[in-house]
Every structure is written in structure tokens, then in C-alpha cells.
Amino acid sequence: MTIVSEGNRPGSGEELGALPLHFIWIVDCSNSMNTQSRIQALNFAIEECLPHIRQIVDDQVGVKVFMRALRFSDGVKWHVEEPTDVQEFRWEPLVADGVTEMGRAFKELAKVLHTDKMPRRGLPPVLVLVSDGEPTDEWEGPLKDLLALPWAMKAVKIAIGIGNADMQVLQKFLGNNEAKPLRSDNAKDLVSKIKWAATSIRVASQPKTGEGAGATATTAPQLPPPPVDIPADPGDFVWGDDDQSGHASPDSHVF
């Protein structure tokens, strides 16, 4: 029989801890992101939102946010590979060059969101995809495989299209018709939308609700309404004004 002291809490020898929440930035670093200071604006926006995220996490007792970042252009590469406590996370500016191999990004994401790689217990992950173009590789199959994963199904997914990004692809990433990708056409607006994306942590850590009457089956938490579009300040770039085809400029190597 287990000998237990009446003074000790039963189970005091067992390890307690906060719930992990994994937050992953998935960022388009194709050459077109060099146009009109888009990549600079994105770097600034992510840096700006970090204190905001840390404050949200401070307000949530019992939740620990681990952040990482995946970049894609010619191939895919982890910008921050190790899930890092957001309190210690530092953003190194991204550099843009290459094409838009979004399909490879989906494949890489699928590896890390596989049940074997994720914690046994945790809050739904948050995935934020930012792109200004359309994929230049096969993306539909990898996306389908990604969205079939349990953790991807439960994830809070946000997609932000910069300029004339292919919004249909971003809509497919979101995986359901109720959520819509956001479009941003200037730096100031992007900061606002990235900050809103960061507040999805609150949603991901929100307690459960029953479905009630007439609800459709959804497995991801619902986000609050996004912020209204903010017009560019006079003199600032308006992304998408340079395009004549209605699509983002084709990416090309810089030689």
C-alpha cells in the first residue's frame, strides 16, 4: 500500500506544469516581397506584436506559448526551428529572395504537426501564413495532407495576403468557408492585422463551449472579427498598385 503523509498533497511527487500552445509563423520570402518594402514592413509588424503577445500570455495563468517561424521561397527553411518560449523569442529580420514554394512549406508543417511531434496534451496550435503571391510549386496535395492531420484540423489558422496575393490559396489553407483570409495593402494596416493575428492566442486558449442548437461541426476555435482596413499614410506604398495583371508580379531569381 502506498504510504502517504497526511501533510503532503497526494501526488506532490508528480510534475505539474502549464499547457503548451505552439505558435508558428509561415512567411513568404519570395523575391516579390522585396517590392515596396514589403518584407521590411512584415519584419517590423512581427517585432511590434511580440510585446503584445507577451502581455497576453502574462494574463493567461497556466499557458505557455512556444513560437517558431518557417520561411519559404526557393525551398523551405526554418527561420526559428526550436519552439521557443515567447518570453525569450527574438525576431531576426527575414530577407527575401527566390520563388514561392508554398507547397514545400505545407509539407514541412505537416512534419512538425504530426501527432508524434506534438505534445500529448496542449492547446490548439496557432498557424499564421503570410504571402504576397501564388505558389510556384505543387501545393494542393501537400495542403490536403496537412489539413488532414488532427492538430492541423484543430489549429487556429490565420492567413494574410499582402498586395495582390492569391486569396483563393489562402482561403484553402484556412480550410473552412467561415473564416476569411485578410488582405493588407500597406505597412500600417499590416501591423494592425499582425497584432490581431497575435491575439488568436486568447482564442486558442479559450475554454471549451458546447455546440448548442443547430451548430455545424467545426473543430477549430472561432476568431473574433478582424480589424477594419487602415488606409496607407500619404506617401507610403500601397501594395498591389504596381501590378497590371491583377496577380502578384512573377518571382524570379536575383542574379
Added chain:
Amino acid sequence: MSIRSGLCEWSAVACSRRGASHIRNDLPNQDSAQVSLLDRGNSAIAAVADGHGSSRSFRSHVGSAFAVDTAIAVCAEFLADFEGATATEVKSAGDQFLFARIWHSWRQRVQDHFAAEPFTAEELSALEARDGQDACEKAMRPEQLFVAYGATLLLTAMTPQFMICIQHGDGTIAFIGDDSEDVTFVVPVAREAVLAVNETASICDDDAPRKATFRFVSFANGMPACVMLSTDGYWNSFKNPEDSFPRVVREYAALLRQSELALISARLPGWLDDVSRQGVGDDTSAAFIWRAASPLAVPTDLQSQYASDGSVSASDPPASHPNAEDQTKRNDPPRRRRWFM
């Protein structure tokens, strides 16, 4: 205080504590926990419920209190009506009707509460600020009423002959035998399942009776020494709950059988607070039913239950409980038949 030896005497205690996160954000405890001793301790019922606490379930603290209260009252009626029935009858009726009856009663209580206290402007504007106008408009629809009060529900009843358990939503009901170290969970945690910890079935769901798990355990071959019910704030607070929680149950079982009720009553609130603070910060509730090592250790003419702030209250069985009714009514067949209507 009278002590008597009988076929079986159960002790029971429940405690529900506001989580560290809710204290920080000035939110109420949305869990509830309650126990009831019947027939001078020969039967015991325990229930815990976890109100959802999301922005849409802004009255879930009320919903969870209704859930445990209704569950215990309906279960007590069921035990009284089926006293002397065969195991097959109890199992069949319990499986088919017990949770459904609890669910209907809960919905009635919610409707009565809403009729007396409609949603306030403050509640609705808080919802709109958090989730937008659409969410606010949706909450006003009659068919969405129950979402505001949504909660999980776990229930266990012990008699000298059997145990019945109902689990609806997350949380754990675990029991352990006299000489065994094995802990059995009423709803086993599937190791391959993805645990997004903020998802659960709810008593507010329209199809809630279809999602409830009912278990009947006959004591023909022995009875459990202890059963522990807890809301998911407890389980989730461990880094490796599948390994840790069975050890927690064993340690509680050993402690309860060695210690006096007053000691457990005094310590339990602090223990639950400790788990919440070091763990996930959620409201944390636990209820126990156990057989004392010696009948002399068990007071049998008191019911003890915790209020949601963790204080202890002890009272005589309320007159409304079936065990206060005329004994001659208990084996009346029409009383059983009404469960099948």
C-alpha cells in the same frame, strides 16, 4: 452523532476551487462539486461539473451548479425507485433513462432561471465586445439559450450492491479496489487521441444524451475502496497525466481510508489551490466516495458538502430527498415504471 454498522458505509467529500487564472482575471469559479449520503451512509452520490467559461457560456457557473444539484436529486430518486430491483433492471433503466432525465431537468431549470433573469445588457455587451455582433445576436436566439449555461457533468452513485457512473464531457472518474493498485477510469483516456484540451461535449448540446457514457458495476465480486471524480483542471495540470494521475488516485485512496473526514475537509481546498497554481490555472474540483477502513471512523447521520469557495458545510438530509419519504413507497412498481415513460 450515531454510529452504526451496516451492510456498507460510505463516506463522501467534495471540494471545488476557483482557479488561479480566474482569480487573476476576476472571474467566478465555474466548476461545481457536491456529494450526498443516503440511507445513513449505505448509499452515496457524488457529482462534479465544469462550466465552459467561454465568452458564449457566460452563465456556465450557474449551469454547472444546476448540473450537480439536478444530477444528485434525480439520481437519488432513481436509487430510491429501484431499491430492490435486479441488477439487470437497474442497469437497463440507468443506461436508457438516467442521464436523459437529468438532462431534461437541467434544461427546465435553465429555462426557469432565464425566465426569472433574462440576459442583462452588461452580459450581452461583454459578449459583443469579445466576439462581435453576430455572436451577440446568436446568443439571443431561443435555441442557443442553453449554450450560455453549458457545462460538463460527472456522476457516481455507490450502493451496497453496485456502482453507477455517468460521464458527459471531460474530467475523470477513477476507482480503485481494496487490495489492488490498479486504477480504472470509467472513460479510458485513448492514448492515440489528440488532446486539444479545450474541447468537450456539453450538457447544453441538443444531442447530449447520446454522448453520455453510462457504466454499471455490480459488487458481486467485490467493491471499490474509493472513487474519485475530478474536473479536467486537475488532470490537465500534470505534465504527464497518464502516468501521474493513477498515482494521485492511489495516494488519495490510501489517505482517505487512514484519515478522519475532518482532516481531509481541512486540507482539500489548499491541495486543489496548489494544483491550479502550479498547473494550468483552471478551476479545480474533486469529489470522493470511499469505504472507511473501520466503520467507527465514519459519522453516518451527517451529509457533508463543500460550497464552491471550498468551505465545508454539514447538514441533515433535506426533507426533499427521497430517503426522507415513507419507506412503503420505495418498492412501488409504478414509481419504477415512470422512468420508462
